[in-house]
Structure formats: structure tokens, C-alpha cells
Amino acid sequence: MAAERSMARSSAADVVVVGGGVAGLCAAIAAHDAGAQTVLLEASALLGGTASWSGGAIWIPMNHCMARAGRPDSRERALEYMQACAQGESPSELLNTYLDEGPGVMDFLEESTPLQFEVGTMPDYYDQYPGAVHAAGESRSIAPAIFDTNRLGAQRALLRRSPYGTIPFSFEEFSRFQAILHPERIDFELMTRRLQEGYVGWGEALSAGLLAAVLERHIDVRINSRVLGLLGGRAVDGVHVQADEGAYDLEARRGVILCTGGFEWDEALVAEQFGVHWTPSTVETNRGDGWRMAERVGARLANRGVCWGWPTYLIPGEERSAGLPLVRTTLVERGLPHSIIVDAHADRFVDESAPYHRILKVLLERDDQGFRHLPAWQIFDQQFRDKYAFGPVAPGQPAPPWMRRFDSLAALASGLGIPGEALARTVGQFNEAARQGRDARFGRGESAYARFFADPDNHPNPSLGTLATPPFYAVEVLPSTIGTCAGPEIDTRGRVQRPSGEVIPGLYAAGNVAAAISGPAYFGPGGTIGPAMVFGVLAGRAAANGGQDG
Ligand SMILES: Cc1cc2nc3c(=O)[nH]c(=O)nc-3n(C[C@H](O)[C@H](O)[C@H](O)COP(=O)(O)OP(=O)(O)OC[C@H]3O[C@@H](n4cnc5c(N)ncnc54)[C@H](O)[C@@H]3O)c2cc1C
Known part of the structure; x- marks a missing residue:
């Protein structure tokens, strides 16, 4: 120690x-x-x-x-x-x-x-x-x-x-x-x-x-007081503090409680446990100090590779503070009618209306080639745009450049570099499911969670609506964490x-x-x-x- x-x-x-x-x-x-x-x-x-x-x-x-x-x-x-x-x-x-x-x-x-x-x-x-x-x-x-x-x-x-x-x-x-x-x-x-x-x-x-x-x-x-070490022998009885005014030791007569948040901003720990590059949605002072201090004093470290997370997107140039992007989640948008999420094979891979934590888990699934579903895009049509907001863009507002706009699905596939035939097939199947009101593949729109965020005025399924009216739009979906x-x-x-x-x-x-x-x-x-x-x-x-x- x-x-x-x-x-x-x-x-x-x-x-x-x-x-x-x-x-x-x-x-x-x-x-x-x-x-x-x-x-x-x-x-x-x-x-x-x-x-x-x-x-x-x-x-x-x-x-x-x-x-x-x-x-x-x-x-x-x-x-x-x-x-x-x-x-x-x-x-x-x-x-x-x-x-x-x-x-x-x-x-x-x-x-x-x-x-x-x-x-x-x-x-x-x-x-x-x-x-x-x-x-x-x-x-x-x-x-x-x-x-x-x-x-x-x-x-x-x-x-x-x-x-x-x-x-x-x-x-x-x-x-x-x-x-x-x-x-x-x-x-x-x-x-x-x-x-x-x-x-x-x-x-x-x-x-x-x-x-x-x-x-x-x-x-x-x-x-402005960062703790970088635990003091003591068999027992922990203090901390070493790096403060603005200088470093010092602080004795803790009865105990030290680590509440330092996750380690999502520690690139080495993230690479080791998640193998992903992400922009966390949390405060940037969560740098893994707690994990490292606990490790050094012989704690049992568990739940490796697990984080709370969600699918997100970034608007170029939008910052939460100097140099750090503002991470936006698609909490509502992804489960609304007239939109799907596809991967590089132009295939759907998840119930888009599922809880965000579940979607993040699927986004981080890997095979021999790397992440199976990344890059991924949320694709939606003009019907979506006429009815629903996407982040800060209200219905009727012109699409900003980060919301990529295409006159046809074929042009969208070519613009994103994904297979056009596969996209046409995926959208065709989805549209059929939307007309029937039942997504046999993933059960979209059936859970209470999905219905909470979906459109109650959309029938027969509040989360399903065709992608049929050009232009079509695409926004890249990125994995992010709200804390490891x-x-x-x-x-x-x-x-x-x-x-x-x-x-x-x-x-x-x-x-x-x-x-x-x-x-x-x-x-x-x-x-x-x-x-x-x-x-x-x-x-x-x-x-x-x-x-x-x-
Ligand atoms: C947009 C958003 C919405 C969310 N909504 C919800 C929700 O509604 N409900 C829910 O349950 N969860 C939600 N979460 C997640 C939730 O906010 C976090 O899981 C929770 O706040 C974590 O609390 P914490 O105290 O463990 O860590 P944090 O809030 O991350 O705090 C850790 C603190 O420790 C400090 N620190 C780090 N290292 C040191 C050090 N070495 N020395 C001294 N200080 C240090 C940090 O500066 C920070 O202030 C959301 C997250 C986001 C980003």
C-alpha cells in the first residue's frame, strides 16, 4: 500500500x-x-x-x-x-x-x-x-x-x-x-x-x-483537490491530495470513501476493458483515479467491461466546454416511426425502441473483424422530419449539414458507402412490418419502455412507420457512456x-x-x-x- x-x-x-x-x-x-x-x-x-x-x-x-x-x-x-x-x-x-x-x-x-x-x-x-x-x-x-x-x-x-x-x-x-x-x-x-x-x-x-x-x-x-493516493498499512487511514495550493496528506481517522465516478476518461482502462474510442457523456475529471487507488491497495475489482451507456450523435462544432464535444443521445428519436438504425451491411441489428443500455451493449458487440455493428447510422425520411424533432432540429426546419440529406435511398447508400441492394431489402422488410404493425424480427414498439417514448397517435404500432417519402436523412450513431x-x-x-x-x-x-x-x-x-x-x-x-x- x-x-x-x-x-x-x-x-x-x-x-x-x-x-x-x-x-x-x-x-x-x-x-x-x-x-x-x-x-x-x-x-x-x-x-x-x-x-x-x-x-x-x-x-x-x-x-x-x-x-x-x-x-x-x-x-x-x-x-x-x-x-x-x-x-x-x-x-x-x-x-x-x-x-x-x-x-x-x-x-x-x-x-x-x-x-x-x-x-x-x-x-x-x-x-x-x-x-x-x-x-x-x-x-x-x-x-x-x-x-x-x-x-x-x-x-x-x-x-x-x-x-x-x-x-x-x-x-x-x-x-x-x-x-x-x-x-x-x-x-x-x-x-x-x-x-x-x-x-x-x-x-x-x-x-x-x-x-x-x-x-x-x-x-x-x-x-480543485484531486486525490491520487491512499495512505496506511493494513488499513487505509488517509489520502494524498493534489490541490491547487500544493500537495498534502490528509488523515482519515475512521475511513475514506471513494466516490470518484467511473473511469470513462482513462483511455488505457477504456482500451483494455471496452476497446472503443468514445466521447463519454460524463464529467471529464472521471479519470480512473478510484480504480487505480483501489487496485493498488489490493481490492477485488469486478464487473469488468460493464458500463452504463447509450447511443449518441455529435453535432460538429457543438461544445459543452472548451474543446469537449457536447454528446447528444437519441433517447426519443430512434424509437419513433419512419426511422431505422442500420450497420455497414445496411442491415438492422437491434430493436431501435429498446432501452438505451441494451442498445449500447449491442453496439459494442464484437466478432473477429472488430465491432460487428459499427459504424451505424440512423436513417429517416421526410415523414419523420415533418412530424418529429431530431435533437435541436424541429419539424419544418431545414436540415443542417450534419443531418445528411439524400434524394433517394440509393443515393443515401452510396453516400454512406453501404450496399444499396441490401438497404433496399432492409427498408422493404421494415416497411412491410410497419404496415402490419408488427416487427417480427426485433419486436420494436412492443415494450412498455418503447411505448413510453413512441408516438401514441401512430397506428397500428406507435413505433413503426414506413421509410417511403424522400428525401432521406442519415445521422451517424456513436456509442457513449454515462459512466463505467x-x-x-x-x-x-x-x-x-x-x-x-x-x-x-x-x-x-x-x-x-x-x-x-x-x-x-x-x-x-x-x-x-x-x-x-x-x-x-x-x-x-x-x-x-x-x-x-x-
Ligand atoms: C445526460 C445524462 C443523463 C443521465 N440521467 C440519469 C438519470 O436520470 N438517472 C440515473 O440513474 N442516471 C442518470 N445518468 C447517469 C448518472 O448521472 C451517473 O451514473 C451518476 O451521476 C454517477 O454518480 P457518481 O457520484 O458515481 O459519479 P460522478 O457524478 O461522475 O462524480 C464523480 C465525481 O468525482 C470527482 N473525482 C473524480 N476523480 C477524483 C479524484 N481523484 N479526487 C477527487 N475527486 C474526483 C469528479 O470530478 C466528479 O465530480 C445520466 C447521465 C447523463 C450524462
Whole structure:
């Protein structure tokens, strides 16, 4: 274990939390409330991490919002669903802990922070599995109510903001506007007023509420402070910090909690585990430090090669910050009628209306030649363009150059360098399926997830419509991640384990830095933030109590 104690500044805390994303903020709040003097170290200048860019959905079976709405969940069915999703690749004690502790953690956060939760609107992602919640209007996810950032006072500048823009509405309001399919139906007057007043929603509201709770507790938050080493012998008892003002060691009397996010910006780890070049959709300070520190102290590293991900596209020149492209997902567009996704053989290869995590997995499938389905393109026709937005391009607006436009399918095939005859065959088969309303090949438009995003006014299948009206359009589909979820294996209290199954005393992990409790699966809306929050709180309490339950 790295044990060099050095440098100018040295200090101590009971609990040191490394990383100020949603997992780290929750861990710091819980450690503080369990009586520990806590320091939160964040590599960037901002708090909130990737959650600030997120929808803010939190997947918590049996949550209090479901009960309040008169639609209580069942533990048995939730476990059945989680086990079916995880396919035996997730330790059942972690799933059970998640079920048992999740609702209580959310109650704790609602009671002890300014956050308020509302019931979500989306179904579980895999309604073919037993125990899924997917009836219209039912959801295991909750989401933050809108949040008034004035509550942060001058420290509002610490809040990481979304490069996608602020949505000052709750999920419920957003659904009421039917804004997923009809962004033009948003109440723009209300939106402008709320923005002027300082309200945020979705992931920004989640980060802001947690940040407010951290600030109200006067927790020692140190930004621009990157942790690059763990200190100690058999037990971890401190960290080595690379701060703007210089490097120093910080003692952690009771424990260190790694909450450094995934390693998606570490090219070497990504090459080793995914073999892909991608632009991650996450904060660029997720550079694999957590993985490497855990590895150096002998942690058992699990869930290799697994990440949360989605299909995306880039608009040339569009940046989220200097030099870094803004990654846009085709969350809605890919499952709408009059569009398909094809590979270099001009063949469809996936149910385009499936959950994004599933599509990413298929996009990353390999054979002897490399990635089987890359490059891939989403192809759509003028019917699509007349009815639906594609990203920022509303129906009726002229196609920008990045949305490549062709007068015929043959010209499109030749322009993309894919076989024209095969494309004609693929489109012919798809059009037949669209007319019948049934995609026998992939079952597109049949799941609750697909129907949530598809066009209810399109018949007979809300996701199927012909590609028949020129011109035709093509946008390249690129794999991207919203966070890797391979890392040190944790136990039911967030304690990091050795290959022998013993815990490493003093070391905890939560969020995307740890091996996901769901193994390869993404349970539903909020399937990453939910576990990050629950195990963040559990780890915070356990660390404050020297490794025991809080
Ligand atoms: C557009 C988008 C929408 C999403 N929507 C949802 C959603 O609705 N629901 C859901 O469940 N998930 C969603 N996700 C994914 C979700 O946001 C992430 O999985 C989650 O926020 C990860 O939280 P985390 O705390 O583990 O890591 P992060 O939020 O990535 O935070 C890690 C933090 O650690 C810091 N850090 C890294 N290394 C160090 C170091 N060495 N020292 C100190 N600090 C360090 C980083 O700077 C960062 O602030 C979405 C993601 C995106 C991009």
C-alpha cells in the first residue's frame, strides 16, 4: 500500500469523502449526521458531478412516493425483477440490502435535506421480466421537485450546471406538457419565469438539494483537490491530495470513501476493458483515479467491461466546454416511426425502441473483424422530419449539414458507402412490418419502455412507420457512456473487499467507482443514481461508525 507521508500541509478528519458527485454528496451528509467530522474532496471546481447533467431519476422499489400515490410496491416482486435483470451476476445480499435500505435512505434525505421527491413517470426497463412495474402511470422511480438555487446563496457558483440547459420543471409537469414528443407544448412563459427566479429541475435540482444540505452542515468542502493516493498499512487511514495550493496528506481517522465516478476518461482502462474510442457523456475529471487507488491497495475489482451507456450523435462544432464535444443521445428519436438504425451491411441489428443500455451493449458487440455493428447510422425520411424533432432540429426546419440529406435511398447508400441492394431489402422488410404493425424480427414498439417514448397517435404500432417519402436523412450513431460501473467490489455497508472476501479496513466506495450492485443490468429510470445514493449513505454511516452499521 502507498504509505509515503509527505509534503507541506497535513490535517485530519474522521471521514474523508473523495469525489463530489451524487454518491459523494450523500456519503458526506450521512457521515456528518452520524457524528463524523467530514471532509469532502473534489477534483474539479464544481459539485454535483454527472448527476447535474442527468434526468435526476432515482430507481427505488417500494419508495414512499408510490405508497403516497396509492400504488404500493411489493418487495417480493421487486426482488424477482432485480434478480431476473441481473441474471445471477449480482450478489443477492446487495440486492436485498438495496430493497431493505433504499426507501429509508430516501426518507432520510427528504427529512434531513431540502430535497423533496415526486413520483416518476417511466416504467421499469424490461417489462418482459417477472415483477416489472410497467402499467401506465406507475413507476418505481422518483425524481426531485424543482429547487430554488437562491437557497445556495453566494455558493451557487459551486453547483455544476447542465450543458443541455436547465429544465425548471418536475417530471410530472414535463409529462403533463407531453413535452417528450412535443417540446413546443412546454409552457415557455412559466419556464422563463422560473429560470429568472433561479429554479432548476431534474439532475440539477438533485445536485443543488444535496449541495445545499452539505453547505448547511458546514462540511469542509475542498474543491480543485484531486486525490491520487491512499495512505496506511493494513488499513487505509488517509489520502494524498493534489490541490491547487500544493500537495498534502490528509488523515482519515475512521475511513475514506471513494466516490470518484467511473473511469470513462482513462483511455488505457477504456482500451483494455471496452476497446472503443468514445466521447463519454460524463464529467471529464472521471479519470480512473478510484480504480487505480483501489487496485493498488489490493481490492477485488469486478464487473469488468460493464458500463452504463447509450447511443449518441455529435453535432460538429457543438461544445459543452472548451474543446469537449457536447454528446447528444437519441433517447426519443430512434424509437419513433419512419426511422431505422442500420450497420455497414445496411442491415438492422437491434430493436431501435429498446432501452438505451441494451442498445449500447449491442453496439459494442464484437466478432473477429472488430465491432460487428459499427459504424451505424440512423436513417429517416421526410415523414419523420415533418412530424418529429431530431435533437435541436424541429419539424419544418431545414436540415443542417450534419443531418445528411439524400434524394433517394440509393443515393443515401452510396453516400454512406453501404450496399444499396441490401438497404433496399432492409427498408422493404421494415416497411412491410410497419404496415402490419408488427416487427417480427426485433419486436420494436412492443415494450412498455418503447411505448413510453413512441408516438401514441401512430397506428397500428406507435413505433413503426414506413421509410417511403424522400428525401432521406442519415445521422451517424456513436456509442457513449454515462459512466463505467466496473470497480472495487463492496459489501452491504459499502466496505471495499479483498479477493479473499475480507474487507480492507478503512476503505469504502459508492457510485460508479464501485462494481455496480446490479452487475450488468440497468433496472430502470434512475438505475445508476439510486444505488449511488443508497450506498453513498450506507457507506457514510458505516465509515462514521468505524465500519459498523449506522
Ligand atoms: C445526460 C445524462 C443523463 C443521465 N440521467 C440519469 C438519470 O436520470 N438517472 C440515473 O440513474 N442516471 C442518470 N445518468 C447517469 C448518472 O448521472 C451517473 O451514473 C451518476 O451521476 C454517477 O454518480 P457518481 O457520484 O458515481 O459519479 P460522478 O457524478 O461522475 O462524480 C464523480 C465525481 O468525482 C470527482 N473525482 C473524480 N476523480 C477524483 C479524484 N481523484 N479526487 C477527487 N475527486 C474526483 C469528479 O470530478 C466528479 O465530480 C445520466 C447521465 C447523463 C450524462
